[in-house]
Amino acid sequence: PEPELRTRIAAAKATLGSRLAILGHHYQQDAIIDFADFTGDSFELSRRAADQKGVEYVVFCGVHFMAESADILTDESVRVILPDMGAGCSMADMANLDQTLDAWAQLKEVSGDQPIIPITYMNSSAAIKAFVGEHGGAVCTSSNCRNVLEWAFKGGELPEGPAGSVTPKILFFPDQHLGRNTAYAMGVPLDRMIVWDPKQDLGGNTEEQVRNAIVVLWKGHCSVHALFRPEHIDDVRRNHPNMKVIVHPECKWEVVQKADMAGSTAYIVKQVEAAPPGTEWAIGTEVHLVNRLKQQHPDQKIVVLSDCQCLCTTMYRIDLPHLCWVLENLVDGKVVNEIRVDAHTRKWATVALQRMLAIKG
Ligand code: 13P
Ligand code: SF4
Numbered sequence: 066p067e068p069e070l071r072t073r074i075a076a077a078k079a080t081l082g083s084r085l086a087i088l089g090h091h092y093q094q095d096a097i098i099d100f101a102d103f104t105g106d107s108f109e110l111s112r113r114a115a116d117q118k119g120v121e122y123v124v125f126c127g128v129h130f131m132a133e134s135a136d137i138l139t140d141e142s143v144r145v146i147l148p149d150m151g152a153g154c155s156m157a158d159m160a161n162l163d164q165t166l167d168a169w170a171q172l173k174e175v176s177g178d179q180p181i182i183p184i185t186y187m188n189s190s191a192a193i194k195a196f197v198g199e200h201g202g203a204v205c206t207s208s209n210c211r212n213v214l215e216w217a218f219k220g221g222e223l224p225e226g227p228a229g230s231v232t233p234k235i236l237f238f239p240d241q242h243l244g245r246n247t248a249y250a251m252g253v254p255l256d257r258m259i260v261w262d263p264k265q266d267l268g269g270n271t272e273e274q275v276r277n278a279i280v281v282l283w284k285g286h287c288s289v290h291a292l293f294r295p296e297h298i299d300d301v302r303r304n305h306p307n308m309k310v311i312v313h314p315e316c317k318w319e320v321v322q323k324a325d326m327a328g329s330t331a332y333i334v335k336q337v338e339a340a341p342p343g344t345e346w347a348i349g350t351e352v353h354l355v356n357r358l359k360q361q362h363p364d365q366k367i368v369v370l371s372d373c374q375c376l377c378t379t380m381y382r383i384d385l386p387h388l389c390w391v392l393e394n395l396v397d398g399k400v401v402n403e404i405r406v407d408a409h410t411r412k413w414a415t416v417a418l419q420r421m422l423a424i425k426g
Pocket of ligand 2: 106128153154155156157287288289290331351377378379
């Protein structure tokens with residue numbers, strides 16, 4: 066029963082004291098957020114993880130790629146734990162290293178002397194982050210994607226030295242929508258972006274299309290944000306003319322174009338917090354965050370943009386029984402569900418993540 070679980074978690078947390086930090090992503094259930102020492106979007110949480118000095122355990126209430134990044138960014142001595150190993154991310158699973166190496170070889174062959182800078186969204190495996198780090202690129206999140214792309218267009222950190230006068234081509238993993246939305250906002254025309262389908266030769270493009278492309282978008286997407294459609298915004302405009310529409314940039318381009326604002330989960334939280342009473346919002350992101358904002362701001366009208374259950378089922382796997390289980394094991398001196406990235410991957414993924422942290426700051 067929930068009250069008993071809450072009591073047990075609070076007791077374990079108190080016993081572990083300053084040896085433990087619990088990080089919680091904005092998409093987590095309220096019951097989990099209640100126990101988080103820090104909450105935030107994936108950028109904020111990666112910074113928090115990097116700041117954890119003197120802590121023995123980081124329990125990451127989020128998904129697998131976030132816990133991997135936390136392991137990479139913390140000292141070797143810090144043990145990072147994911148309460149449920151089944152908490153993955155279908156988008157991150159859409160790009161693997163073999164496919165990446167294959168795409169890279171093909172792109173290099175067609176692009177000749179033009180440098181290519183790989184950029185990966187945080188929502189990717191440590192192996193993809195390491196690939197990116199080793200090839201002069203960086204990680205980005207939805208809150209700093211534009212800054213990272215600007216850095217990449219200037220040449221990133223190519224192993225063979227600065228790109229000189231040739232503007233590099235960007236290979237963007239794995240979320241085509243974040244890549245397209247951000248590059249478009251920076252002035253890259255849609256017809257200079259191609260989608261790379263790893264299951265097809267040349268990603269399903271002609272040589273000319275590849276040569277002409279400024280941005281190559283990996284064929285990946287978030288199945289939660291894919292549920293928001295332009296018609297949902299048309300309905301809001303028809304039925305609630307005063308309502309502002311704010312969406313996450315993992316939504317499709319057509320949705321972002323019709324929305325009033327688009328930004329990371331932290332951006333969405335900030336906009337709602339800064340709005341005066343009476344503001345009306347239709348929010349296009351995961352339902353737990355929208356419902357939490359609704360509870361925290363009863364003086365505003367807040368609805369989910371669409372009647373679908375926009376729930377990230379893997380985030381939802383982190384629940385009180387799993388949190389209780391990992392914490393009570395720690396109290397007993399046992400580390401369960403530890404996330405450990407191997408040394409080679411760690412080395413280059415660190416480079417890619419540190420570049421991101423440096424670009425932002
Ligand atoms: P942010 O936390 O960067 O907004 O990303 C949302 C998300 O989908 C996390 O998986
Ligand atoms: Fe992955 Fe989408 Fe869930 Fe984020 S919301 S963890 S991108 S499936």
